[in-house]
Structure formats: structure tokens, C-alpha cells
Amino acid sequence: MKDNGFSDKLKGAVSKAKGEVKDQVGNASDDPMLQAEGKLDKMKGEVQKEVGKLKDRTND
Structure with missing residues (x-):
């Protein structure tokens, strides 16, 4: 079963959130x-x- 990019988008959101916390704490x-x-x-x-x-686009 293909995830159509969902897992990459989810990982991206988590990385961005983690980065925002580190940026603010830093x-x-x-x-x-x-x-940095x-x-x-x-x-x-x-x-x-x-x-x-x-x-997502390539799997349409």
C-alpha cells in the first residue's frame, strides 16, 4: 500500500515543529x-x- 507522500509530509511537520522549539529555546x-x-x-x-x-503528484 502506497502512502502517497503522507509519511514524508508528516515527518516534515514533525521536523518543523522540533526545529521551531529548538530555535525558540536557543x-x-x-x-x-x-x-542554528x-x-x-x-x-x-x-x-x-x-x-x-x-x-502525491506523481502517484495521481
């Missing part, structure tokens, strides 16, 4: 490394979401 605690890690996770999540969308 900002609040003045930890630039944690903040959060921004990276957010970008990773965005890419995963787009991969899921592409899979």
Missing part, C-alpha cells in the same frame, strides 16, 4: 548553536513536506 537561552540547529531542522522539515507533495 533564542531564549542565548544559545546560537541550538538556534533549530533553523536546520525547520528547513529539513520543509524539504520533507515538499518531497511528500511531489510523491
